[in-house]
Amino acid sequence: MTWHLVxxxxxxxxxxxxxxxxxxxxxLIEDRTLWPGTRLPSxxxxxxxxxxxxxxxxxxxxxxxxxxxxETRPGSGTTVSSRAHAEAGxxxxxxxxxxxxxxxMWDLRTGTSNVVDFPRQEWVRCVAAVMxxxxxxxxxxxxxxxxxxxxxxxxxxxxRVRGVRGRPEDLMITxxxxxxxxxxxxxxxxRGHTELGVExxxxxxxxxxxxSAGLRPVGIPVDDDGLRVDLLERSGVxxxxxxxxxxxxxxVRLAQARRERLIAWAREVGGYVIEDDFDSTFLHRADRLPxxxxxxxDHVVYAGSASKALAPALRLGWLAAxxxxxxxxxxxxxxxxxxxxxxxQLAFTRFVDTGGFDRHQRALRSEFHRRRQVLRQHxxxxxxxxxxxxxxxxxxxxxxxPAHTDEHALVRAARRRHVLxxxxxxxxxxxxxxPPALVISYATANATALARGxxxxxxxxxxxxx
Ligand SMILES: Cc1ncc(COP(=O)(O)O)c(C=O)c1O
Numbered sequence: 208m209t210w211h212l213v214x215x216x217x218x219x220x221x222x223x224x225x226x227x228x229x230x231x232x233x234x235l236i237e238d239r240t241l242w243p244g245t246r247l248p249s250x251x252x253x254x255x256x257x258x259x260x261x262x263x264x265x266x267x268x269x270x271x272x273x274x275x276x277x278e279t280r281p282g283s284g285t286t287v288s289s290r291a292h293a294e295a296g297x298x299x300x301x302x303x304x305x306x307x308x309x310x311x312m313w314d315l316r317t318g319t320s321n322v323v324d325f326p327r328q329e330w331v332r333c334v335a336a337v338m339x340x341x342x343x344x345x346x347x348x349x350x351x352x353x354x355x356x357x358x359x360x361x362x363x364x365x366x367r368v369r370g371v372r373g374r375p376e377d378l379m380i381t382x383x384x385x386x387x388x389x390x391x392x393x394x395x396x397x398r399g400h401t402e403l404g405v406e407x408x409x410x411x412x413x414x415x416x417x418x419s420a421g422l423r424p425v426g427i428p429v430d431d432d433g434l435r436v437d438l439l440e441r442s443g444v445x446x447x448x449x450x451x452x453x454x455x456x457x458x459v460r461l462a463q464a465r466r467e468r469l470i471a472w473a474r475e476v477g478g479y480v481i482e483d484d485f486d487s488t489f490l491h492r493a494d495r496l497p498x499x500x501x502x503x504x505d506h507v508v509y510a511g512s513a514s515k516a517l518a519p520a521l522r523l524g525w526l527a528a529x530x531x532x533x534x535x536x537x538x539x540x541x542x543x544x545x546x547x548x549x550x551x552q553l554a555f556t557r558f559v560d561t562g563g564f565d566r567h568q569r570a571l572r573s574e575f576h577r578r579r580q581v582l583r584q585h586x587x588x589x590x591x592x593x594x595x596x597x598x599x600x601x602x603x604x605x606x607x608x609p610a611h612t613d614e615h616a617l618v619r620a621a622r623r624r625h626v627l628x629x630x631x632x633x634x635x636x637x638x639x640x641x642p643p644a645l646v647i648s649y650a651t652a653n654a655t656a657l658a659r660g661x662x663x664x665x666x667x668x669x670x671x672x673x
Contacts, residue, residue: 210248210284213240216257224259228267236276236291243289247277250285312625313660317456317603317648318412320515324574326567330517333557337550349549352537353380353525357552361525364559365511369484370497372504373527379536382547383524384485384512385416388448390526390543391481391508392420394535395446404447406434408634408641410455413448413483426636429454431596433461436468445478451499452487456634456646457605458597466499473506479532480507486515488568489575490600505529513555515602515650516568523547523555575602578649581657589665590645603648605631607641613671614643620667626660 214235216227235241247253250268254261268285271277278288337345352358358375365371365378381387395403403417407426414424427439427447433454439447449469451461461469473480482499500509506529513523528536558564582604586593592609608614614630621628631644645664649657 209252210246212248212253212256214253214257216259224257225263225266225270228253228257228259228264229270232267232271233274233276236271236287239292241287243287243291245287247285247287313627313652313656313663315626315628315647315649315652315657315660315664317629317646317650319648320517320519320602320650321571321574322518322520323651323653324571325518326563329563329567330554330558333554333561333563334550336557337553341550341553345549345553347549349546349552351540351544351546353378353546354549354552354556357556360556360560362527364564365498365509365525365527368565369487369509369511370501371509371527372501373509377527377530377533379526379528379533379540380547380552381524381526382522382544383514383519384483384510385524387510387524387526388413388416388481388483389420390536390539391479391528392417392422393539394532395479396421397535397539400444400446402444404439404442404444405636406449406454407636407639408456408631409448409450409636411634411636414636417448424636426639428637428639429457429459431459433459433465434469436465436472439469440472445476446481447478448481448483449499450483450485452484452496453490453494453601454597455483455485456603456631458601458603460494460496460598461499463496466496466502469499470503470506473503478506482507482509484509485512486601488516489572489602490598491572491576494598494600500527508532516564516571517555521551521555523551574653575649576600578652578654578657579604581654582647582649582661585658585661585665589661590668593645602650603646606645606647607631608643608645610642611672612643612668614645616671617643617645617667620671621664624663624667626663626667628664 214231216224220227250261250264254264268277272279276288276291277285279285357380358378362373362375362378392403401423402425403422404427405414405424406429408429417424425442425444427442428435433451434449451466453460469480480499484498487495498509500507509527511525513521576599579599583595586595586606590606594607596605596607614632618628618630629646631641631646634646635641652660
């Protein structure tokens with residue numbers, strides 16, 4: 208195997224060649240050009256590349272190994288040592304958790320999805336089929352808004368499953384919902400908006416994103432029927448981001464009367480509702496209403512993502528927007544990038560087209576439903592006095608706790624018992640008081656692990672309640 212290395216020697220310099228090689232390599236490691244684990248060329252190959260005798264490189268490697276910069280293992284060659292940066296006295300670039308994280312047994316925090324059950328074989332078949340047939344066009348640049356076939360197939364899928372209305376031209380493929388949101392914020396900013404309404408409680412990461420995009424997130428309280436549209440009306444904002452199908456993180460659904468009032472508000476203020484529909488395919492048929500977008504495609508931007516439905520690593524999302532807004536979104540995007548990976552889009556298209564996506568959603572839906580029952584049953588026994596909000600759908604549960612519960616103490620006690628979980632506080636923005644709560648994600652823990660995690664959580668609850 209040939210491993211290239213950015214290194215030169217100066218034959219005219221007074222320093223011996225082996226010292227030059229040693230010093231240059233050490234400098235590359237210390238300034239983090241070479242990272243721990245990086246493979247280095249064999250002594251024979253580097254000597255040939257530098258046109259020096261092999262003993263020059265052997266001596267340099269030996270010296271750096273003795274200093275802790277390099278590691279040599281039989282059969283796997285020489286690599287930059289995993290201790291290299293510590294040896295160099297430098298701090299790590301990776302931010303450390305302020306409290307040491309115990310060897311986690313139960314991670315019940317939101318933000319992840321069930322990637323363990325990723326349909327690897329079906330996906331590989333789709334990728335292989337795409338690669339076997341990809342011609343010049345497929346391997347070249349695709350339209351920035353997305354591969355036309357993907358937009359066509361996805362438009363059909365979203366119409367069928369979520370009632371989304373619109374033409375393939377009104378659908379854009381984005382690098383996850385995150386990019387879609389950033390694009391919309393940029394367009395709103397360009398149109399004079401300074402604020403964007405967000406649900407409270409809601410997603411703290413999204414709020415940060417909105418702030419970085421230059422808009423002020425304005426929290427609109429959520430109750431058991433979803434967003435308080437009456438308070439939205441009084442807020443003065445002209446655009447709002449909502450999760451109407453399954454509110455994040457409470458899991459409540461926006462009541463029909465509020466859906467209608469929200470649309471009426473958007474029409475009245477000439478504004479936009481951004482519908483984040485990131486996990487609606489996990490809702491049970493009885494709980495699933497058609498998308499809000501289907502009620503008013505001229506005022507609702509529909510946004511979806513493969514992050515929960517498949518895996519966040521795909522960075523695949525989509526936006527369906529009113530035509531005039533889509534034109535502005537495309538204009539902004541033209542200055543950002545040249546679209547997402549066409550090959551990934553085509554693999555996804557095939558996955559959707561051959562029924563794999565529907566199948567996977569159905570399987571996840573029933574698995575999550577099973578986990579939800581475990582949460583419901585254990586919450587009753589392990590966290591007495593708690594109230595599970597929302598419908599029996601989705602991939603997390605919002606548990607309101609009795610008013611006297613010390614939420615922060617409970618989260619800390621849970622952590623000591625190897626349960627990572629977040630309190631309701633983590634998701635809130637405004638001053639509106641809410642009962643203490645825990646948000647428990649069952650995206651990663653299977654039913655058995657979840658039950659055990661909840662038992663441990665119950666002990667933490669007893670400890671902090673007594
Ligand atoms: C509320 C919400 N919206 C959207 C997403 C999906 O974001 P993305 O597609 O950028 O991964 C997530 C993922 O965690 C989420 O929690």
